[in-house]
Amino acid sequence: MAEVDLAVIGAGLAGCSLIGRLQQLRSDLNIVVIEAGRGPGGRTATRRRRDQIGWLLNHGAPGFGLSESMPEGMEALLAPLRSAGVLQRDERAVLSLNAQGDLSPANSPDACPDGGWWHGVPSMASICVGLLDTAGPVQLSRQFETRVRWLERRRDHWLLENEDRSWSLRAKHLVLSGTLLAHPRSLKMLAWDDVPLRTAVAEGVDDDLDKALSLLKHSQAEVRWNLMVDLGVLALKAEELPAQIWLDDAAKARWKVERLVLQPQSDGRWGLVVHGLDSGEAITPESQAHLLAQEQQRLVELLPELLQALPVVSAALNQATPLGVMRWGASRPLNNPLPQELQWCPTSAVGFCGDWIAGTRFGRAEGAISSGVNLAEQLHADR
Ligand SMILES: Cc1cc2nc3c(=O)[nH]c(=O)nc-3n(C[C@H](O)[C@H](O)[C@H](O)COP(=O)(O)OP(=O)(O)OC[C@H]3O[C@@H](n4cnc5c(N)ncnc54)[C@H](O)[C@@H]3O)c2cc1C
Missing domain, CATH: 3.50.50.60 (FAD/NAD(P)-binding domain)
Incomplete structure (x- = not known):
């Protein structure tokens, strides 16, 4: 051994x-x-x-x-x-979404951390x-x-x-x-x-x-249900879309979503991750598959409403492919x-x-x- x-x-x-x-x-x-x-x-x-x-x-x-x-x-x-x-500042925009579906520059501490956003490159x-x-x-x-x-x-x-x-x-x-x-x-x-x-x-x-x-x-820890989506090719440069869209409190209460993350791919495609909030339903090995499918359906159905203020992305939903939901059982300790x-x-x-x-x-x-x-x-x- x-x-x-x-x-x-x-x-x-x-x-x-x-x-x-x-x-x-x-x-x-x-x-x-x-x-x-x-x-x-x-x-x-x-x-x-x-x-x-x-x-x-x-x-x-x-x-x-x-x-x-x-x-x-x-x-x-x-x-x-x-x-x-490998560790770079992410200068792309971070926006806020209200319950009416309107976008504005984000200003909450979570969306605008002191010292700015840093990310890994290429991932x-x-x-x-x-x-x-x-x-x-x-x-x-x-x-x-x-x-x-x-x-x-x-x-x-x-x-x-x-x-x-x-x-x-x-x-x-x-x-x-x-x-x-x-x-x-x-x-x-x-x-x-x-x-x-x-x-x-x-x-x-x-x-x-x-x-x-x-x-x-x-x-205790927060649970997140993250829907991953392939939006297909969008004729946009990385800086033309926000990196993240954080929902304000009213929007979170309405859609049970924390934020949307948009990520350009090397071949012109775009990835979207929808960070879904938890409903509090207990998960066991037996219930997991059913709950993941249920959450995927819920989040996919919300996309047209969540993305209405971004017409280019909204239009791409016709060609989009959902790639499944990742459940983060302990996304953050509370x-x-x-x-x-x-x-x-x-x-x-x-x-x-x-x-x-x-x-x-x-x-x-x-x-x-x-x-x-x-x-x-x-x-x-x-x-
Ligand atoms: C959806 C999401 C969004 C987030 N957004 C932000 C953000 O905007 N800003 C921010 O600062 N932070 C954010 N966080 C939190 C941030 O990702 C974490 O704080 C950080 O990555 C935690 O790192 P860690 O090493 O402590 O834990 P982890 O990254 O969880 O690492 C622990 C590792 O241990 C492994 N492991 C555990 N038990 C075992 C075992 N028994 N055998 C083998 N392997 C095991 C796990 O697989 C895991 O890879 C976010 C997290 C999530 C999930």
Whole structure:
């Protein structure tokens, strides 16, 4: 069985920032990153299509805000991505849509984050790919399409296994960059009968971990149902359409949609992502397919109304192809941030990073990056 110094579960912004920063700090740790998805990205992942080579659609976060002034470690981590053009400012317009279907320049804090919008080029997933590629002596293996289901804390190491136990790994230290293995939501959503991290370390063994798990138990997250659409070829330059259209409160209440995201493709096609709000209906493995189909139908039917103020896009709806709905079960954490002092639990050699860690950009991409940088610096200092 393979054995490593550090297993990082999750190749989203937080996990990749942790690894990238460790690499920059010249860590000599032997690391494996394990990711359930096909590649790095997490909630900043990008959808490709087998039938359309070159198609890239950012179906999670289409971009994010970055503070003008960031801590030194974050600046150092992001500087190479900025200079390589992988992380760029998105200067395209961001508009607001009211309940009458009229557009105007957006001015809400969500639509106009301090420091402006930044995005990955050619796609959002490129940021995580770039973070993992940051040059350094660290030994990094990547294990994609593997969802860790079972965790066991042995005397001086962790044992990780996938659902059918056909894959396993021993690791001296463990970092969870998502909440899946530590939050009771997995019980219903995945029909698991235990919270893996809780089972691995019994209550009373590690005070820090007990505190972290009991805080997490009460944390809630927003659900998003994102409809992806191929609008076909539009004879428009990228800057001729807004990057995002945020619905104001009345429009959100009317259509149960948060925003529309328009993304030009390299061959003249345009992709559209409609970020649908949740109706609160519980989801189980059995109900999932039906709920996804229902949400796709609801959002497709809304498109003519939502796009009426953009005649060119509206006209393209005749040739548009819906590409399915992605349900983000925890698109953003809403409450109970994990205090930074609980990011590393030394007794059990387990740590956490992600946008659910407390900080100024809690629940945002910048918060995820900063949590990874903080944990990397802490792990490095402890060695
Ligand atoms: C639709 C949407 C819109 C958003 N819009 C914005 C925005 O406008 N601005 C902004 O700042 N932020 C936005 N966000 C939030 C932003 O995307 C997140 O804050 C950020 O990407 C979180 O990164 P992370 O690394 O903490 O988590 P994630 O990206 O979720 O990464 C965790 C990774 O861990 C993997 N994983 C979890 N458990 C396991 C397991 N057991 N085994 C293997 N792999 C596992 C997951 O597959 C995932 O890839 C948006 C998010 C969504 C979904």
